[in-house]
Amino acid sequence: MNFCTLGRYRGGLSLKLGRSGSNSGLDLVVLPLQDTFNYIAATSIMSTSKKVITREDWEKKLNDAKIRKEDMNKLVMNFLVTEGYVEAAEKFRMESGTEPDIDLTTITDRMAVKKAVQCGNVEDAIEKVNDLNPEILDTNPQLFFHLQQQRLIELIRNGKVEEALEFAQEELAPRGEENQSFLEELERTVALLAFEDVSNCPVGELLDISQRLKTASEVNAAILTSQSHEKDPKLPSLLKMLIWAQNQLDEKATFPRIKNFSTAALEDPSI
Amino acid sequence: MPSSAACKRPENLVEGLSSKDPGTRLKALRDLKNQIIGNRTKKLRYVKLGAVPLVSEMLESGSESVVLVQAIATLGSFGCGLDAGVEAIVKSGALPYLFSTLANPDEKVVEAGARSLRMIFQSKLTPKYNILEDKEMDFLFSLLNSENETVTELAASIIMHSCETTEEQKALCGSGVLDKLALLLEGSSNQRDASLDSLASVVKNNREVVSKFVGLHNGKVLSSVNGLTKDRSPRTRLLACSLLIALGRACPSQLQDIESKADLVRILVELVEEPGRAGDEAPRALGDLIEKSEEVQKLACSVNAVEKLCKFLHKGSIQAKPLAGILHALAELCSNLEDNRRLFLSLQGLPLVAEMLNHESVGVRIAACICIRNISRSVKNLSDGLTDKSIVIPLIHLFDDPSIEVQVAALGATSNILVHFTTHKSIVFECGGVKQLVKLSSSMVSELRVNAVSALRNLMFQADKMCKENIMLELTISTLASLICDPEPFVQEHALVLLRNLVNGNVDCINYVFAEDGLIINAVTRQVWNASSVGICIQGIYVLANIAAGDEFHKEEVMRILFPLPEDGRNQSILIKFLQDSSSPKLRVATLWCIINLSHLDSPGAVDRIARIRGAGITCAIKIMVNDPCLDPKVLGPSLGAIGDNWPK
Numbered sequence: 001m002n003f004c005t006l007g008r009y010r011g012g013l014s015l016k017l018g019r020s021g022s023n024s025g026l027d028l029v030v031l032p033l034q035d036t037f038n039y040i041a042a043t044s045i046m047s048t049s050k051k052v053i054t055r056e057d058w059e060k061k062l063n064d065a066k067i068r069k070e071d072m073n074k075l076v077m078n079f080l081v082t083e084g085y086v087e088a089a090e091k092f093r094m095e096s097g098t099e100p101d102i103d104l105t106t107i108t109d110r111m112a113v114k115k116a117v118q119c120g121n122v123e124d125a126i127e128k129v130n131d132l133n134p135e136i137l138d139t140n141p142q143l144f145f146h147l148q149q150q151r152l153i154e155l156i157r158n159g160k161v162e163e164a165l166e167f168a169q170e171e172l173a174p175r176g177e178e179n180q181s182f183l184e185e186l187e188r189t190v191a192l193l194a195f196e197d198v199s200n201c202p203v204g205e206l207l208d209i210s211q212r213l214k215t216a217s218e219v220n221a222a223i224l225t226s227q228s229h230e231k232d233p234k235l236p237s238l239l240k241m242l243i244w245a246q247n248q249l250d251e252k253a254t255f256p257r258i259k260n261f262s263t264a265a266l267e268d269p270s271i
Numbered sequence: 272m273p274s275s276a277a278c279k280r281p282e283n284l285v286e287g288l289s290s291k292d293p294g295t296r297l298k299a300l301r302d303l304k305n306q307i308i309g310n311r312t313k314k315l316r317y318v319k320l321g322a323v324p325l326v327s328e329m330l331e332s333g334s335e336s337v338v339l340v341q342a343i344a345t346l347g348s349f350g351c352g353l354d355a356g357v358e359a360i361v362k363s364g365a366l367p368y369l370f371s372t373l374a375n376p377d378e379k380v381v382e383a384g385a386r387s388l389r390m391i392f393q394s395k396l397t398p399k400y401n402i403l404e405d406k407e408m409d410f411l412f413s414l415l416n417s418e419n420e421t422v423t424e425l426a427a428s429i430i431m432h433s434c435e436t437t438e439e440q441k442a443l444c445g446s447g448v449l450d451k452l453a454l455l456l457e458g459s460s461n462q463r464d465a466s467l468d469s470l471a472s473v474v475k476n477n478r479e480v481v482s483k484f485v486g487l488h489n490g491k492v493l494s495s496v497n498g499l500t501k502d503r504s505p506r507t508r509l510l511a512c513s514l515l516i517a518l519g520r521a522c523p524s525q526l527q528d529i530e531s532k533a534d535l536v537r538i539l540v541e542l543v544e545e546p547g548r549a550g551d552e553a554p555r556a557l558g559d560l561i562e563k564s565e566e567v568q569k570l571a572c573s574v575n576a577v578e579k580l581c582k583f584l585h586k587g588s589i590q591a592k593p594l595a596g597i598l599h600a601l602a603e604l605c606s607n608l609e610d611n612r613r614l615f616l617s618l619q620g621l622p623l624v625a626e627m628l629n630h631e632s633v634g635v636r637i638a639a640c641i642c643i644r645n646i647s648r649s650v651k652n653l654s655d656g657l658t659d660k661s662i663v664i665p666l667i668h669l670f671d672d673p674s675i676e677v678q679v680a681a682l683g684a685t686s687n688i689l690v691h692f693t694t695h696k697s698i699v700f701e702c703g704g705v706k707q708l709v710k711l712s713s714s715m716v717s718e719l720r721v722n723a724v725s726a727l728r729n730l731m732f733q734a735d736k737m738c739k740e741n742i743m744l745e746l747t748i749s750t751l752a753s754l755i756c757d758p759e760p761f762v763q764e765h766a767l768v769l770l771r772n773l774v775n776g777n778v779d780c781i782n783y784v785f786a787e788d789g790l791i792i793n794a795v796t797r798q799v800w801n802a803s804s805v806g807i808c809i810q811g812i813y814v815l816a817n818i819a820a821g822d823e824f825h826k827e828e829v830m831r832i833l834f835p836l837p838e839d840g841r842n843q844s845i846l847i848k849f850l851q852d853s854s855s856p857k858l859r860v861a862t863l864w865c866i867i868n869l870s871h872l873d874s875p876g877a878v879d880r881i882a883r884i885r886g887a888g889i890t891c892a893i894k895i896m897v898n899d900p901c902l903d904p905k906v907l908g909p910s911l912g913a914i915g916d917n918w919p920k
Contacts, residue, residue: 127301130308134344135386137309138351142546144309174312180588228420228459230503 053255055268073098075235082224082233084111102229106132110223117216122151129219136226143222145175145182149189150215153206156192164193281316288325297338300326304345314353323349323359330368336377343372343380347387350394357394366391366398373414373422385421392425392432400433403442415451420459427455427465431472440477448473449484453492460504467499467510471517481522497531500538505549509542513556520559529570535560536570540579543597554580554596558603565607577604577611581618591632598627598638606645615646621662628665628681633674640669640680647687663688663698670707675716682711682722689729696738699730709745717759724754724765731772739773739780748787755794760803767798767810774817781821784814785828792818796832800845805855812849812861819868823876826869830880833865834887846884850892859896866893 077098080089086107089100109132116125126147129136137144148171155164168190176183188203195201205211221231239261246257256266284306287299303322307314317323326349329342346365349356360366369391372384391397401407414426430448434440452473455466474481485493499511512535518525539560542553557576561567571577580597583589589597601620605612615621627639643662666688669681689699699705708730711723731742743751754766770791774781784791799811819829833846849862866889870881 126308127305130305130344133386134304134308134348135351135390138348138390140547141309171310174310178311179590226461228461230460 051253052269053253055256055266058256058266070098074101075238077101079233079235081107082229082231084114084220086111102227106227110220113223114216114220117147117150117219118212120154120157120212122147122154122215125219126151129223132223133226136222140222141175141179141182143218145172145179145185146215146218148172148175149185150212152189153192153211156189156198157207161193281313281320285317285320285322285325288322293338296329297341300329300338300341300345304341304348307345308348311353314349314356318349318353318355318359323356323365324363327360327363327365327368330365330372336375336380339372339375339377339380340383343369343383343387347383347390350387350391350397352393354394354396357391357396360391361396361398373425378419381419382421385419385425389421389425389428392428397432399435400429402430402433402439408442408446412446412448412451415448415455420462423455423458424461424465427452427462427469431465431469434469434472437477440473440475440480443473444480444483449480449487449492453487456492456495456499460507463499464504464507464510467496467507467514470496471510471514474514474521475517476521478522481518481525485518485522485525500534505542505545505547508538509549509553509556512539512542512560513552516556516560529566532560532567533570536567536576537574540571540574540576543579543583551590551593552596554593554600558596558600561600561603563606568604568606568608568611571604572608572611577601577614578618580604581615581620581623584620584623591630591635594627594630595632595634595638598624598635598642602638602642602645605642606648609649612646612649621646625659625662625665628662628669633677636669636672636674636677637680640666640677640684644680644684644687647684647691660698663704664702667699667702667704667707670704670711675719678711679716679718679722682708682719682726686722686726686729689726690732696730696734700738700741705730705742705745709750712746712754713750717762720754720757721759721761721765724762724769728765728769728772731769733775734772736777736779739777743773743783748783748790751783752790752794755791755798760807763798764804764807764810767795767807767814770795771810771814771817774814774821776817776820778821778825781818781825784818792828792832799832805852805858808849809855809858809861812858812865816861816865816868819865820871823874826874826876826880829865829869830883834883846887846889847892850889850896863893863896 073092073096076096077089077092077100080092081100081102081104084107086104089104089107092098093100093104109128113125113128113132116122116128126137137147152164152168152172155167168186172182172186172189176186189206191203192198192201192206195204198204198207224231242258249255250257254269256269258264259267284299284303287295288303290296290299303317303326307317323346326342326345329338330346334342346360346369350360366388369384369388372380373388375381375384392400400411402411411426411429414422414429417423417426430443430452434443449470452466452470455462457463458466470484474484487493496511496514499507500515502508502511515531515535536557539553539557542549543557544550545553557571561571580601583597584601601615601624605615621643624639624642627635628643630636630639643666663685666681666685669677670685672678672681685704689696705727708723708727711719712727714720714723727742727746731739734742751766751770754762755770757763757766770784774784784795795811795814798807799815802808802811815829815832818825846862846866849858852858866884870877870884872878
């Protein structure tokens with residue numbers, strides 16, 4: 001993470017972050033852009049060609065958009081906390097004085113769960129989640145099923161065929177009875193047992209490490225939600241919005257775009 | 272890892288719970304907790320093995336925090352989504368102990384206690400919290416004021432669970448609950464959701480509380496609820512919409528503006544596609560919003576609600592609760608608008624709904640019946656498979672359903688569908704439907720009687736002679752006569768229409784009316800002279816009009832009823848009274864038909880009857896009717912014309 005880059009970000013989006021009525025609201029006010037749209041709409045009636053905005057004009061407009069440093073810091077902190085970079089968050093807190101919107105110790109717990117799933121210790125992960133908040137798995141049948149499914153996958157991976165079959169019957173089959181789509185997923189998983197060379201079978205991707213990551217991120221999201229925290233960091237969606245806004249504007253005007261998001265450099269409009 | 276087989280055997284685990292060794296006990300408790308969380312089957316198994324009272328005991332004996340937290344969490348899980356679990360917890364007497372954990376000095380115990388209680392208070396089987404008692408109310412407010420987020424959420428859940436009556440709403444409102452809940456709206460996302468949920472039950476159907484809420488902080492709270500309908504969390508959007516719908520239902524002026532209704536419809540239709548609870552509950556809220564409002568139904572139509580819901584149905588494997596919600600919403604969408612019904616049928620929705628008639632959930636079966644009933648309101652769509660066996664037979668099977676509500680709904684749907692049966696009435700006989708309908712028409716439940724008689728009435732509609740005779744064979748004259756005099760006015764009215772359909776167009780069938788010492792005609796006479804409502808009177812007169820279309824004997828009998836001899840002690844001018852009844856043009860038209868049929872010149876006694884009718888002063892009343900603004904000229908013209916032609920000048 002390059003904080004400097006973020007510091008230089010001066011796009012036409014005015015940001016309002018943090019607890020405004022609700023603590024999860026990312027209230028994006030796209031005022032300067034909207035003004036630009038209106039302005040272009042008014043002038044483009046005269047000419048059919050796209051309106052050209054020079055670098056000078058654009059920078060002037062960008063400078064008019066006031067963005068508070070504190071808001072930017074909150075955005076960074078939100079990213080670190082949600083993604084679970086607890087040490088970085090701690091350091092950033094000390095350096096910038098930004099208070100995280102979540103108890104940092106809970107991040108350690110959450111990361112321990114995530115890591116357990118990533119390493120294939122699913123039973124351990126389940127117990128950890130239940131210690132953290134028993135409600136999570138009791139009220140998320142889909143997540144609970146996916147964790148149990150992951151447990152089955154790990155048993156199969158380790159060649160414990162008998163134990164796997166017993167586990168599937170005992171723990172997973174009743175869930176399949178409750179929900180048709182679970183049953184289909186269970187059948188797919190048990191199919192792993194039918195192949196000698198699992199790495200080359202149609203359901204082989206279940207054994208892939210990406211399956212663990214998928215399950216781990218599902219648990220991570222559920223824990224965040226249970227802590228009244230949004231499951232996704234705000235920063236990526238902000239970047240998506242920036243791209244969207246640039247594309248919208250591009251239809252009406254030629255302007256200095258940001259193409260390289262790691263440097264956030266303005267590229268001169270090609271005329 | 273507790274993976275050895277012996278340790279996992281449920282019986283051994285339960286044994287471990289009462290072990291003398293604290294270490295073994297704690298381990299068994301932890302294992303039990305980890306086994307039951309998320310697993311309904313295991314919860315049920317352990318409830319049956321008597322685990323709940325053993326866990327409850329651990330709360331009582333002043334255990335240390337580690338044990339307390341595990342025991343509390345285990346009880347909470349037993350109470351989550353399992354009625355048998357909640358019952359066992361209540362029976363074990365654990366609730367007071369759970370409440371006492373909220374005062375524990377250890378924050379972890381408090382947190383666990385609040386979480387578990389909150390889950391237990393989601394169940395309908397949990398006893399109501401007595402809001403009306405001062406001490407309890409004070410305690411509830413101490414929870415609402417707590418620093419601990421989960422404890423405040425618990426307070427909101429208790430309110431949602433226990434606030435049902437107007438009195439309770441008033442008491443809470445008087446204690447300032449609206450302000451407190453409004454404050455929670457500013458809190459964390461979980462607090463906000465809990466607050467929205469309980470606000471909906473505090474304002475429900477209570478105009479007074481609604482107006483208080485709307486005026487709160489000069490309307491700022493209301494506008495923040497409006498803002499929450501656009502929140503990022505689907506659950507929050509749903510709960511905010513539901514609260515606004517509850518406000519609008521209690522006080523229609525709160526939800527007048529078409530823009531906000533359109534917003535709600537759009538948001539809810541989008542929510543239907545969300546995974547999880549928000550998506551599951553959105554169809555029900557949508558159904559509530561569009562209920563009885565053609566305007567909102569049109570709005571829903573414009574955002575493709577029918578298409579989206581049908582698409583969802585086609586996907587299959589939907590859980591019972593959301594499924595019932597989807598069917599409920601579809602039923603509402605098809606309740607008034609013919610376009611929606613056509614669309615629904617063209618999207619092949621009907622076979623899917625027919626399948627749901629056999630669903631294991633009562634709610635789904637009811638919703639499916641109501642959906643079919645509303646679609647079959649349409650006359651244009653008859654040929655589109657509504658009279659198909661695959662719909663009628665499962666409906667008839669539902670007449671036997673263990674749930675009365677399902678029976679009522681199935682009868683309602685069948686009743687509508689039977690109107691459309693012209694050629695296939697025999698299906699209903701073949702599968703024993705008529706026998707069932709007759710049985711239900713003598714049920715103790717008046718709703719069942721109303722719907723059963725209404726279905727028989729529609730079966731009788733335009734039936735052929737054999738079909739009519741078969742129905743009467745099952746129904747019997749005495750039952751029909753007693754239905755005409757049923758204590759329930761709707762049953763009376765339907766029974767009279769049934770009779771009207773029976774005697775329509777067939778002289779032989781008219782004889783039923785006079786059989787068995789005139790049981791039926793006597794019942795009709797009583798109703799015409801002493802009817803409790805105009806509707807009953809109209810149907811009674813139509814029965815007489817249809818009888819008067821019969822032979823000479825039939826016509827004379829009708830004359831005897833309408834123009835009784837003075838010694839019968841009845842008011843002679845009943846026909847005049849009906850002709851001059853300003854409240855009901857329909858009654859006036861019915862009476863005209865009766866007179867027309869009595870004075871038809873083809874029959875030998877006509878001249879004499881006309882003289883008697885004239886003698887009663889009817890001509891004058893008819894002449895006045897020519898200028899009757901309420902009467903449809905299309906009906907009135909031919910009627911009066913007929914009288915003019917038949918009556919010798």
